[in-house]
Amino acid sequence: MKKLKKKIFSMISIAALVLSGFAITQVNLPEKSVQAAETTKYRNVMYYGDWSIWGGEGNFYPKDIPADKLTHLNFAFLDFDSNGDLKFTDKDAAVGAPVGQDGVQWNSASSGILNAVQDLRAKNPNLKIGVSIGGWSKSGDFSEVAANPTKRANFVKNITKFIRYTNMDFVDLDWEYPASVRQADLVDNKNDEGTPKATPADKENFITLLSDIRTAIDKQGTDLNKKYELSVALPASQATLQNGIDTVKLFQIVDFANMMTYDMNGAWTPNSAHQTALYGNPADPNYSSGFSVDQTVTYLKNQGVPSDKIVIGAAFYTRGWNKVAAGQDPLHPGLFQPAEKNNKDADQSPTYGAPNASPLTVGDGGRAGGVWPYRLLDQLKTKSPDLVEYFDDVAKAPYMYSKTTGEFYTYDNVRSIGYKTNYVKEKGLGGVISWSQSQDKATTSTKRDELTNAIKTGLFGSTSLPSNQTVYSDLNLTVSVTPYSENGVGYEITVKNNEKADETNDVLKSIEFAQETVKLPKFYIPVSANETLTAGDYKAGTVQTGNGYVTVDLASVYDGQQIPQGASYSFRLKSSASSVDVNRISRIDLTQRMSKTGAEFSRQTVFGGGAINPDPSDTTAPTVPTNVTASNVTDKTLTLTWNASTDNTKVAGYQVFRNDVLVGTVATPSFNDSNLTADTTYSYKVKAYDAAGNLSNSSTALSVKTSSQTTPPESNTWNASTAYSGGDIVTYEGKTYKAKWWTQGNIPGTEQWGPWELIS
Incomplete structure (x- = not known):
């Protein structure tokens, strides 16, 4: 599969309840009211590319992301055309592939990354998920769309719909770069658009576009009782910022900006240097260009930018030169030294760059830039055993150099990450952004987390990240309850999904289908003192009673695992009573999951019993509690x-x-x-x-x-084979839980409405 690569060449000046019956409708833009959402103290922001699931990245699925260490996860990337209509960069990855989710099939309502990241967030409420639009190779249509009011309005409307259908928390706009003309590099990426239509007007039009997005998502957030965030990815180059970014106006609109303080040097320059240095080193021939984190931050703060909105970048990959002179500094051989063009790109043009981890192919990574994921540095050292790691204590940056071959590689490691997180805290900045998650190195599990954990620990220490309140859009569902008398008595419950397919755009149609399909539902019916309910047919699946509810879990019933748009599903519950009364089932709560083992990700209330046929003429509201x-x-x-x-x-x-x-x-x-x-x-x-x-x-x-924190009661470590009664206390993975009812084998902390209550 093809990768959509992000490259930043800085050398160029370059819930409501269902009774409301809401379906998703077109967003009408109100009068502009631009205001950034409330910010958090620090952010650990990560990009996750849609190509990560394929073999070239080792089939790295969302479930293997160390999500408990992150505050924000960017799905990268979403594309769009010159009319502002959204496009997938890889549809199979976004909504088609099972991506390692248990029980999920190809092209189902639960498939694809966009579903999997919701499941990931449900298990990790510290995490916010969002979409990054554009990127290095997909920024070609920004200029035209931002300049045209009709196309811009269509683009904004589509973005707003997208984040609602996918239950996302933020939008990240990645325009690379306003007012900077660049021709497509088809040797590196046959799908690269370049930015040939860029004009000086982009600078003002970018602000207009951001303002319109801010207004639209704020209005939708008010309607849904949630607060969306808006972020941007910005270049580190001061020349590129001056050319195309009105920083004062931009930072008044966005919640934070991800400064791409990586790729600041690379094989396009004739000498070696750091690609992601914290501080500029005066020995660097390009020192005056300001290619360091500190020089970029200083520039922004001098422009009046709020420090807590500046998020600095970390590189989870290398940039490299193939043959660099050793120089005269015995402590830092090869650093800031001239390189030779003794290598060739895939099109046979000469280059300073070292070979990449992946083979060079015209149209798919055809430029030799010495790009190696951090997780493969051991392989790089095996390939070039004479490489030695050095550390520039002025720049606070590592590099590797071989005196034998002249190879030189620049990157971030745990040590340089430590300096960056300390810098964030010393300067009162907004956090760290990293490119990208699939390139990190696994430590003790399948999760690639070595550098990710270094950032989290550096910013937040060893404590767990605070949880967020996740708000979901309810579906338009109705329920009917009718009595039956066949081999006893009971209730036949029919749930009707009243949603319908309204979208025609391929992206919106796909995510509308996923959002508006009921997936792996559980139904919670309050226990009635007059009867006990059990499964009345196989379609009811697993039925259990506890904690005041009768729980009907349809995950074990193939036909009930999904209720698509316009479809109905019926199941029977057998009653222990001699006669039944539908008014005993006055309410049914519904939860959904993305995968059979996933966390429940939404809950809403539907009605039964006395609300079989609600009277539309009844407009009298109940009295106020x-x-x-x-x-x-x-x-x-x-x-x-x-x-x-x-x-x-x-x-x-x-x-x-x-x-x-x-x-x-x-x-x-x-x-x-x-x-x-x-x-x-x-x-x-x-x-x-x-x-x-x-x-x-x-x-x-x-x-x-609430009262002050009390000391958690003594407890025992949870054991899967032990049966626990309501009130029993256990510890699991450093947290303390109390059983709400009898349970055995249910892992604490994995089920939102399960038997375990987190108490410490």
Whole structure:
């Protein structure tokens, strides 16, 4: 498969509930209201290329990303045409291949990287996922789209739809580079567009484009009760920044900028130098060009850029020259020395560059640039055993040099990463961005994490990264419940997926299909005191009772694993009662998963029982819940109670909001909240809803502060063969869990609605 490579040559001045019934609709841009989202203190930002899943990268799947070490993960790249319509760079990778997901088949609603990264985030709530649009070889249409109001509006609308369908958290725009003309390099990449249409007007049009994206995603975020982030990838070259970037206006719009402080030197220059140095070394012949992290940061800060929005770059790969003179410095042989053009690119043109890890092929990595992934440095040393690693203590940068062959390679390692993370903290910067995850080196597992972990530890220490609240778009689903009497009595439950295929663009159509298909569903039905429910037919799959719910898991039923757009699925639950009443099933909660072993990634409420045929003429809302109080407040949990609401027909349940985010739906006026942070103040509101889907106004807000952190109780290490009862305490992978009900073999921390509650 073909790779879409990112190259930056700086030598050129170059949830609502389903009762709302919302489907995804076209975004109408409001009056501009540009404001960056709230920032976090540090970020560990990573790019993940769609080519990573193929053999050339060792079939590196999303599930093997060390996601617990990251704050942001960029899917790279999404392309677009001159009309602003989105295009896949590799459709099979994005939405077709199983990518190592358990039970996922080719071209299913659960296949592809875009689904897998959602599963990854569900297991790692510290992680935000986003899409990077453009890149080095796919920036050719930015100039035309940004300059044309109609095309720009279409582009913005499509981006906004994309992040909604894929449940993403941010957009990353990678225009390389505004106002810089470059012809396509078809020797290196036959799909390279270059930037032949670039004009000086790009500088202003880039700001207009970013402003329009900011306005659109902010509006959608308000509608979904979530906050999107907007980032950009910017060149390290000061000349390129001056030529095409209005830094003052740009940083007023974006949440942060990923400074590509790598590829600052390479085989295009006639002498060796560092490609990603922290500091400039005056011995560098190109020192005055400012090709270092510190010189780039200093330039930006002198422009008035906020420090905490500057994210500096780290290179997980080498750049290299094939034959470099040793020079006169015995401590730093080969550094800043002239090179010879004694090698050839795939088209036989002479080059200073050293061979790459991959064979040179015209149109697919045809330039010899000495590019080796960090994970393959041992192979490089085997190929060239005379290579010795040196460290430039002025630049805080490593390199390898062979006095025998003259080979010279520049890169980042754990030591230089340590200096970069310290620099981030000393200067109050926004974090570190890395290119790219597939190039990192595995340590003790299949996860490629050596440099990734060095960044995480350098920025955050050994503590776990804080969790984020993930907001998903609910699907338009309805449920009907009818009694049956055949070999006993029970209920036949039919779930109808009312979503329909509206998109025609290939990208949006594919992700709409994935988003609007119910995948590996679980249904949670509140237990009724009048009966016990069990599986009434094979279509119900695994049925269990615990923690106040009857759980129907359809992962074990082939026909029930997916409910596509427009389809229905029915299953039966047998009742222990002598007669049944559909009003006992007043509510059904639904969760989904991306893979059979994946974490549950969304939850919404559908209705049964009294809401079999909701009356559309009933527009009377329930009364407002009153007297909301908190009790049993600890450092991690609390219990909310309130006065029951009334309705002209029937109150079906309540929604509970913590800090304006929906955190629970209950049938009775009581809610237990858990996994809170000690010594933290939370604001709660409660809404009632009726069988027709009407919502009350919120209750009066209640502020509650949790108690200080207490010492976790003594516990035993979790064992898969041990049966645990509700209330039992265990430890697993450094965390403490409490069993919510009887369980055996369920791994703590892997199921969002599973039997284990994280308490420390």
